[in-house]
Every structure is written in C-alpha cells, then in structure tokens.
Amino acid sequence: MPWEKNFDREQALGVAVDKFWSCGFEATSMTSLLEAMQINRGSFYDTYGSKHALLLEAIDRYVGDRGADFRRLAKELSPREAIQAFIDWIVSPPNVERKSWGCMALNLALELAPSDEEVRQRLQNAFSDHRKYFRDLIDAGKECGDFRSDLDSLATARSLLAMVFGMRVFGRMMASDREMRSLANQAMKLLD
Amino acid sequence: MPWEKNFDREQALGVAVDKFWSCGFEATSMTSLLEAMQINRGSFYDTYGSKHALLLEAIDRYVGDRGADFRRLAKELSPREAIQAFIDWIVSPPNVERKSWGCMALNLALELAPSDEEVRQRLQNAFSDHRKYFRDLIDAGKECGDFRSDLDSLATARSLLAMVFGMRVFGRMMASDREMRSLANQAMKLLD
DNA sequence: CCCTATCTGGAACGTCCGTTCCGGACTAAA
DNA sequence: TTTAGTCCGGAACGGACGTTCCAGATAGGG
Numbered sequence: 001m002p003w004e005k006n007f008d009r010e011q012a013l014g015v016a017v018d019k020f021w022s023c024g025f026e027a028t029s030m031t032s033l034l035e036a037m038q039i040n041r042g043s044f045y046d047t048y049g050s051k052h053a054l055l056l057e058a059i060d061r062y063v064g065d066r067g068a069d070f071r072r073l074a075k076e077l078s079p080r081e082a083i084q085a086f087i088d089w090i091v092s093p094p095n096v097e098r099k100s101w102g103c104m105a106l107n108l109a110l111e112l113a114p115s116d117e118e119v120r121q122r123l124q125n126a127f128s129d130h131r132k133y134f135r136d137l138i139d140a141g142k143e144c145g146d147f148r149s150d151l152d153s154l155a156t157a158r159s160l161l162a163m164v165f166g167m168r169v170f171g172r173m174m175a176s177d178r179e180m181r182s183l184a185n186q187a188m189k190l191l192d
Numbered sequence: 193m194p195w196e197k198n199f200d201r202e203q204a205l206g207v208a209v210d211k212f213w214s215c216g217f218e219a220t221s222m223t224s225l226l227e228a229m230q231i232n233r234g235s236f237y238d239t240y241g242s243k244h245a246l247l248l249e250a251i252d253r254y255v256g257d258r259g260a261d262f263r264r265l266a267k268e269l270s271p272r273e274a275i276q277a278f279i280d281w282i283v284s285p286p287n288v289e290r291k292s293w294g295c296m297a298l299n300l301a302l303e304l305a306p307s308d309e310e311v312r313q314r315l316q317n318a319f320s321d322h323r324k325y326f327r328d329l330i331d332a333g334k335e336c337g338d339f340r341s342d343l344d345s346l347a348t349a350r351s352l353l354a355m356v357f358g359m360r361v362f363g364r365m366m367a368s369d370r371e372m373r374s375l376a377n378q379a380m381k382l383l384d
Numbered sequence: 385c386c387c388t389a390t391c392t393g394g395a396a397c398g399t400c401c402g403t404t405c406c407g408g409a410c411t412a413a414a
Numbered sequence: 415t416t417t418a419g420t421c422c423g424g425a426a427c428g429g430a431c432g433t434t435c436c437a438g439a440t441a442g443g444g
Contacts, residue, residue, distance in 0.1 A: 022306065023306065023307070024303060026218045026219065027218065027303075027307065100306070101306075102302065106302070106361060107302050109361065109364070109365055110216075110294065110298070110299050110302045110303070110361065110364055111216060111219075111302070111303055113364055113365055113366075114214065114215065114292070114293075114364070115215070115219065120365065120366075123365070124365055127365065154374075155374045155377070155378055156378070158371065158374060158375060158378070159355070159358075159374075159375060159378035159379070159381075161358070162355055162357075162358025162359055162361070162362060162375055162378075162379075163351070163354055163355055163358055164358070165354075165357060165358035165361045165362075166351075166353070166354025166355055166356070166357035166358045167354055169298060169301065169302065169354070169357045170354060170357075172301070172302055172305055172306070173301055173305055173312070173315070173316055173319065174305075174312075179350065182346075182347045182350060182351075183350060183351060183354055185347070186347055186348070186350070186351035186354075186382070187351070187354075189351075189382075190378070190381075190382075
C-alpha cells in the first residue's frame with residue numbers, strides 16, 4: 001500500500017548500526033549505506049532526515065542494546081560472574097564478525113569527539129552510565145563477598161572501563177585470541 | 193635560491209603530525225593542511241607525493257619521537273620511576289594543548305585499521321614495540337627489586353599498554369585531571 | 385473511476401575532495 | 415646576457431560527497 005513504507009525502519013537502522021560500527025562515520029558513504037540498508041535516497045531522507053541524524057539514532061540504538069545486554073547479565077549472574085561474562089563477551093562476541101569491529105561508541109568517540117559536540121555528549125553519558133553499571137556491580141559484590149570490602153568501587157570501575165577500552169583497541173587491531181584472553185585475565189585482576 | 197625550498201621540510205612535517213594527531217586523517221582536508229603547513233599545493237605534491245604518503249611519514253615521525261622519549265626515560269630513571277613518568281606524562285603532557293588529542297597512533301589505528309593495511313601494519317609494529325619497552329622495563333625492575341620477581345612481564349606489559357590506551361581514550365573525551373590521576377594510580381597497581 | 389496521499393527510484397545539484405598542470409619568478413652557471 | 419633548473423602560486427580537473435527534487439507507481443477512499 002502506498003502509505004506504508006516497504007521496509008522496516010528499525011531493521012534498516014540495525015543495518016546502519018553495523019555499517020557505522022565497522023567502518024566509522026565519515027568512511028561510510030551514503031551510497032554504501034543505502035545499498036546496505038536496501039533503501040532509496042528519497043525514502044532515506046524522508047525517514048531519517050540526514051546522515052548525521054541517522055548516526056545519532058544509531059548511537060542511541062547501540063548504547064541502548066549494550067545497556068540491555070549488561071542489565072540482563074547483572075540480573076542473571078552474581079556480580080563477579082556478570083563482570084567476567086561481560087569481559088568474556090568482548091573476547092568472544094556472540095556475532096563472530098564483530099570481533100574485529102571493536103566498540104562502536106569508542107570508535108566514534110575517537111573519530112568525532114573533537115569536532116562533534118552532540119556526539120561527544122551522548123558518548124560521554126554512555127561511558128558514564130557504563131562506569132556506573134560496573135560500580136553498582138562492584139558495590140553489590142562487596143556486599144555478597146565476591147570482592148574485598150575495602151575496594152574503591154569508583155576508581156576500580158573507572159579503571160575497569162579503561163581496560164575494556166584497551167581491549168577494544170586490541171580487538172580492532174585484530175589481536176589473537178590468546179592475547180585477548182590474557183588481557184581478560186589481567187582485567188579481572190583489577191578486582192582483587 | 194630557486195633550487196632550495198623556502199620552507200623547512202621537517203618542520204612542516206611536524207605541523208602535519210599535529211593536524212593528523214588532533215583531527216584524524218580523513219577529517220584533515222588538504223586545504224587546511226596546506227594552510228597549517230604554510231605550503232602551496234604544487235610544492236606539497238613535489239615534496240611529499242600525496243596526502244597518504246605524508247600520513248605514513250607523519251606516523252613514522254610520531255612513533256620515532258615517542259620511542260625516543262621513552263628510551264630517554266628508561267635511561268635516566270629506575271624502571272618503576274620510568275613507567276610512572278610515562279604514565280604521568282599522559283596525565284600532564286609537556287604541551288598542554290595536546291592533553292585532549294589522545295594518542296595519534298591509537299586514533300589513527302581505530303580510524304584506519306580496518307581499511308588501510310599499510311597503516312595497520314605500521315601501527316601494529318609500533319604497539320608491539322611499545323609493549324616490548326614496557327616488558328623490558330618490567331624485567332629490569334624485577335632484577336633490581338622494583339617489582340615482584342614472579343610478575344608475568346609479558347602479560348603485565350600488555351595490560352599496561354591496554355590501560356594506557358584506555359587513558360588515552362579518556363583523555364580525548366576530555367576527562368578531568370582528577371579522573372586521569374585516578375586512572376594513573378590504578379595503572380601502576382597492575383605492577384604490584 | 386477518478387482523486388489523493390504516500391512511497392519509490394533516479395536524475396541532478398552545488399560543494400568539496402585530492403590531485404594535476406603550467407606559466408611565472410628567481411638565481412646560479414655558462 | 416642567455417640558459418637551465420627549481421620552486422612558487424593558483425587555476426582547473428574529474429570524481430565523490432551529502433542532499434534535493436520530481437515524475438512515476440500504487441492502492442484505498444469518495
């Protein structure tokens with residue numbers, strides 16, 4: 001029917017996330033984006049407004065999805081296990097092709113933070129939330145005996161996030177599984 | 193004289209390093225590059241060949257300079273002090289405006305690693321060298337009593353490098369000095 | 385059965401990209 | 415004084431960029 005788009009807005013957004021994730025913002029051309037999303041130029045600008053507006057939606061989607069993943073882990077597992085599972089998920093992501101994509105938020109942060117205030121704000125908030133997830137888990141772990149009670153939860157959460165960033169860089173540089181596993185072990189030592 | 197360029201090739205290269213460092217590769221346009229380097233288009237292509245060739249030179253310059261900095265620290269200080277000084281140098285770089293530029297090698301790695309084989313190779317080697325610097329210092333520190341003798345120097349050096357990457361990301365996201373200092377302290381704890 | 389509303393596909397736009405090219409300026413050598 | 419060689423400055427190139435625009439297709443509503 002002419003008044004219904006013949007593509008799924010949310011699914012196409014997911015495809016865009018993958019493109020921005022793997023290629024970055026500038027290096028993703030509109031042509032390749034439209035081809036991947038299977039949308040025509042006209043429909044694209046009617047639906048999403050602009051490439052930059054799409055980027056913001058893609059960031060929100062990515063950040064939202066990762067937050068949901070994280071909360072699921074935190075709910076199903078003990079604090080230590082949840083953090084371990086998160087770290088392991090970086091070493092061996094469920095979707096194998098994403099292993100060398102790193103973290104979309106991190107990639108975009110380094111690419112756009114200096115020039116794009118709007119993007120930087122969003123990503124700073126996302127990183128701040130992520131640190132809070134870690135901190136809450138660490139605090140919970142201190143309660144239940146998973147972690148030493150004199151652990152500085154804020155500083156530890158921050159360093160854990162920094163180490164995750166580092167692992168993401170190694171991942172994007174196609175480090176071997178052996179190296180990634182070693183880093184994962186070292187990361188967990190931050191909690192001792 | 194007509195057979196002498198009226199600009200300093202090496203100094204102009206230094207300006208290019210700063211541009212690539214702060215803005216990245218794609219986002220640095222030839223126009224802004226030529227303006228910053230104070231060179232004209234003709235002279236540029238005569239001298240450096242192309243934007244990409246200049247990038248490779250810039251990477252070599254950057255990596256060489258950082259390596260020299262590092263070796264100087266290693267020579268003048270004890271192993272633990274040298275690592276501490278390196279970490280402190282990230283928190284408070286000698287050139288204040290570079291504080292929010294992060295690490296040029298890291299920025300370019302995330303921007304170009306997936307698409308530019310030549311750049312990735314160079315940066316992988318640079319990172320591998322950097323890890324070796326750390327490892328040698330750790331081994332030396334084990335000898336002289338700075339570090340515990342049962343420390344795994346390879347794994348520790350790698351995790352230290354990952355933590356440095358993380359700090360660089362925080363830096364480029366304009367983290368506060370307080371946060372950066374906290375991260376520096378946590379990084380040093382990897383050596384305990 | 386026409387009208388209207390919506391989405392589709394692609395032509396076309398102006399801009400900026402990295403790069404090439406060449407006439408003019410200059411000075412040491414012949 | 416002419417010549418040769420080098421660099422300078424800027425015009426111009428082809429192509430790719432993100433974006434705009436519009437005719438064509440479609441199918442329910444009147």
